[in-house]
Amino acid sequence: GQNIDQPTEMTATEGAIVQINCTYQTSGFNGLFWYQQHAGEAPTFLSYNVLDGLEEKGRFSSFLSRSKGYSYLLLKELQMKDSASYLCAVINTGGFKTIFGAGTRLFVKA
Amino acid sequence: DGGITQSPKYLFRKEGQNVTLSCEQNLNHDAMYWYRQDPGQGLRLIYYSQIVNDFQKGDIAEGYSVSREKKESFPLTVTSAQKNPTAFYLCASIGQGDQPQHFGDGTRLSIL
Numbered sequence: 001g002q003n004i005d006q007p008t009e010m011t012a013t014e015g016a017i018v019q020i021n022c023t024y025q026t027s028g029f030n031g032l033f034w035y036q037q038h039a040g041e042a043p044t045f046l047s048y049n050v051l052d053g054l055e056e057k058g059r060f061s062s063f064l065s066r067s068k069g070y071s072y073l074l075l076k077e078l079q080m081k082d083s084a085s086y087l088c089a090v091i092n093t094g095g096f097k098t099i100f101g102a103g104t105r106l107f108v109k110a
Numbered sequence: 111d112g113g114i115t116q117s118p119k120y121l122f123r124k125e126g127q128n129v130t131l132s133c134e135q136n137l138n139h140d141a142m143y144w145y146r147q148d149p150g151q152g153l154r155l156i157y158y159s160q161i162v163n164d165f166q167k168g169d170i171a172e173g174y175s176v177s178r179e180k181k182e183s184f185p186l187t188v189t190s191a192q193k194n195p196t197a198f199y200l201c202a203s204i205g206q207g208d209q210p211q212h213f214g215d216g217t218r219l220s221i222l
Contacts, residue, residue: 008150030208031208033210033211035210040216041216042213042216043200043213045211048208048210087152087153089153091208096141096158096160096204097155098155100145100152100153100154101152102150102151102152103151103152
């Protein structure tokens with residue numbers, strides 16, 4: 001079967017660092033995306049990993065280990081506007097079908 | 111500016127009625143997708159199309175139908191067979207397989 005697991009909710013403090021984990025079991029792998037989704041809005045692209053290792057983009061970094069079926073999204077210097085859901089998504093082999101996790105709702109408190 | 115346009119933003123369906131959600135893109139993307147999102151859940155794939163005049167069922171296609179007569183357009187019809195249609199519907203497209211999906215702003219469908 002195909003499965004993507006993420007924690008349901010996390011809470012962190014403004015200015016802190018938070019790590020959101022994602023584990024996946026999919027029939028084929030062609031890359032992993034992280035999206036941010038504010039309530040009632042469409043997801044927006046944050047990061048893409050296809051090779052093992054860390055990808056850094058400003059306050060956001062994403063890590064991938066294909067052998068472990070594991071990724072994380074790291075958010076630094078948290079701001080109140082980072083309160084949102086974060087979706088982990090895997091593209092299967094062939095590249096046209098994306099499987100989404102249920103998302104992690106992050107609450108940033110002052 | 112290129113993008114994906116979904117309409118309407120809000121839609122209400124009466125019992126036994128079919129409704130159609132519009133999705134238009136001017137990104138020249140070949141692949142288009144329809145997702146359903148229920149509160150607190152991720153995106154579930156309804157239908158997708160890789161090229162014009164071709165489409166495949168996703169994980170929850172029952173009670174839905176689509177067409178792809180033009181590259182730019184991928185309308186979704188929610189039929190009366192879909193007994194629980196209340197959800198947030200998102201349309202997306204991809205240019206190439208390793209690119210992120212571009213999403214429309216979504217349509218929120220409710221039952222009257």
